Amino acid sequence: MNTKYSINDLELIANDIRENIIRMLEHAGSGHSAGPLGLADIFTALYFDILKHDPKNPDWNDRDILLLSNGHCVPVRYAAMAKAGYFPEKELMTLRKFGSRLQGHPERQRLPGLENTSGPLGCGLSQAAGMALAMRMDKITHRWIYVVMGDGEQDEGNVWEATMLCNKYKLSNIIAITDRNNIQIDGNTESVMPLENLKNKWESFGWHVIEVNGNDIEAFIDACAMARAITEKPIMIIAHTIPGKGVDFMEYDYTWHGKPPNHEQEIKALKELRTLAGKIRSEAHD
Ligand SMILES: Cc1ncc(C[n+]2csc(CCOP(=O)(O)OP(=O)(O)O)c2C)c(N)n1
Numbered sequence: 001m002n003t004k005y006s007i008n009d010l011e012l013i014a015n016d017i018r019e020n021i022i023r024m025l026e027h028a029g030s031g032h033s034a035g036p037l038g039l040a041d042i043f044t045a046l047y048f049d050i051l052k053h054d055p056k057n058p059d060w061n062d063r064d065i066l067l068l069s070n071g072h073c074v075p076v077r078y079a080a081m082a083k084a085g086y087f088p089e090k091e092l093m094t095l096r097k098f099g100s101r102l103q104g105h106p107e108r109q110r111l112p113g114l115e116n117t118s119g120p121l122g123c124g125l126s127q128a129a130g131m132a133l134a135m136r137m138d139k140i141t142h143r144w145i146y147v148v149m150g151d152g153e154q155d156e157g158n159v160w161e162a163t164m165l166c167n168k169y170k171l172s173n174i175i176a177i178t179d180r181n182n183i184q185i186d187g188n189t190e191s192v193m194p195l196e197n198l199k200n201k202w203e204s205f206g207w208h209v210i211e212v213n214g215n216d217i218e219a220f221i222d223a224c225a226m227a228r229a230i231t232e233k234p235i236m237i238i239a240h241t242i243p244g245k246g247v248d249f250m251e252y253d254y255t256w257h258g259k260p261p262n263h264e265q266e267i268k269a270l271k272e273l274r275t276l277a278g279k280i281r282s283e284a285h286d
């Protein structure tokens with residue numbers, strides 16, 4: 001664990017990231033709210049504690065790899081990257097603009113620090129598998145490949161092709177993370193296409209599965225440490241998150257999957273997030 005930040009510091013960073021997600025999406029006038037807000041704690045934990053990386057040297061040879069398979073959730077990645085120092089925070093306001101490095105779905109070659117291009121769902125695990133096999137050929141054993149996937153994304157058949165391949169080659173340097181937020185584009189996952197029992201599914205494909213509350217930063221950091229201790233299987237962390245987390249009128253509501261807040265909703269959301277920040281600060285002094 002990186003001891004630079006306390007859990008309380010990390011919770012405040014996650015809250016700032018949520019504020020920036022709201023601002024960016026309102027400014028863009030389009031984009032996805034629920035998934036990115038729900039993933040803010042996980043991306044904070046990754047960029048500020050878990051990942052071995054260097055924002056000033058994004059191509060550092062020894063860095064860990066973070067792949068985003070559910071590319072529509074990229075606002076949370078941009079907000080975390082800006083906060084970590086990959087680029088100035090003011091650039092966040094170029095989200096989804098013509099010519100911007102911050103496209104609505106991530107384009108690897110536009111922005112140093114992105115490791116994959118995504119948007120078409122179901123590709124991230126195959127990308128991870130390719131990288132893991134390449135690392136094996138190069139005898140590289142000190143780098144981890146983290147891949148964040150959606151739950152609705154797992155309706156894509158090629159996810160399961162990659163799942164089998166990772167099992168066949170025992171790609172144990174892959175740590176996959178499912179954002180189990182129970183929503184997808186036009187409904188709750190269990191009504192669009194039932195996924196349960198998701199843990200059993202991954203286990204029956206030969207994976208080691210860990211379940212965790214993905215909105216609990218400390219628990220998530222611990223889950224990743226447990227995952228890194230598994231050496232004989234690829235690892236899936238099923239992270240239970242609340243879609244829209246932190247913004248009351250967005251929480252648990254799939255209609256916020258692909259919709260930005262308008263100006264009035266932005267003000268309301270930011271007010272709520274500032275109140276939450278105050279609570280986190282006061283907890284630090286209890
Ligand atoms: C191959 C493919 N099919 C369909 C889509 C359209 N699509 C975008 S997001 C999404 C729902 C994905 O669900 P989930 O991964 O759970 O995202 P969440 O709503 O939780 O953000 C769909 C079907 C797509 N991007 N790619």
Ligand SMILES: [Mg+2]
Nearest residue numbers: 151152183184
């Ligand atoms: Mg989902």
